[in-house]
Amino acid sequence: MRLVIISDIHANLEAFEATLRRIDEIKPDKILCLGDIIGYGPNPNECVKIVKNKVDISLAGNHEYGVLGRTDLQTFSENARIACEWTGDVLSDGSFSYIKGFPIGLVDEDIFLVHSTPINPERWGYILTTRDASHQFLGFSESVCLVGHSHLPVCFEEESGMCELTENNSLCLQKGKRYIINFGSVGQPRDYDPRASFGVIDTEERRVQLIRVTYDIERVQRKIIDNGLPLFLAERLKIGA
Numbered sequence: 001m002r003l004v005i006i007s008d009i010h011a012n013l014e015a016f017e018a019t020l021r022r023i024d025e026i027k028p029d030k031i032l033c034l035g036d037i038i039g040y041g042p043n044p045n046e047c048v049k050i051v052k053n054k055v056d057i058s059l060a061g062n063h064e065y066g067v068l069g070r071t072d073l074q075t076f077s078e079n080a081r082i083a084c085e086w087t088g089d090v091l092s093d094g095s096f097s098y099i100k101g102f103p104i105g106l107v108d109e110d111i112f113l114v115h116s117t118p119i120n121p122e123r124w125g126y127i128l129t130t131r132d133a134s135h136q137f138l139g140f141s142e143s144v145c146l147v148g149h150s151h152l153p154v155c156f157e158e159e160s161g162m163c164e165l166t167e168n169n170s171l172c173l174q175k176g177k178r179y180i181i182n183f184g185s186v187g188q189p190r191d192y193d194p195r196a197s198f199g200v201i202d203t204e205e206r207r208v209q210l211i212r213v214t215y216d217i218e219r220v221q222r223k224i225i226d227n228g229l230p231l232f233l234a235e236r237l238k239i240g241a
């Protein structure tokens, strides 16, 4: 089975549409979304609608929890909080009720899926280092856990630590080994590569691939500014940070 994994779309419609064009070529059996469809970007309703129509499973991220009032916005950075409040104001009733139903984590195709961390996911911690990862391997029993949240593509293998995950370097998951994988962010990459980022897993071949696609960043930047969202949220898209 071929699975496409997307995460952290962040209401960036142009990045999401470019990603979907590539996904159409891949023809996956399933599309899984690890949360943060909304927040930061100017098109939350449009992105939620596409997820509803095209994505097989979606989880809640901290931005869904923020808008739903389940996570205190005072724990967000200032720009995230401002964007989350703006999102709450513009989100349609239909989008609200749809995101309300998202689980915070689940197991599908024998893969553990969560936005932030397998242990205490509602604390919205980050898995950035081998040390963070080695603790989180205790939080699931499957051989693979997929996360988003940091917007940084990376793969952790339980025994050997961090391994590189780039678009030119498809990874083969070895039997008996365990992995935590992050395919980066569709709508707000932070690894200094501004292209949208997502992943493909072939469960038979056990092959994992990172894919990057270009999109019209200037158009999104203009919409962020026109909607009065923080300028920083437009600027960061250009540098991918």
Ligand code: ZN
Residues within 6 Å of the ligand: 008, 010, 036, 061, 149, 150, 151
């Ligand atoms: Zn995010």
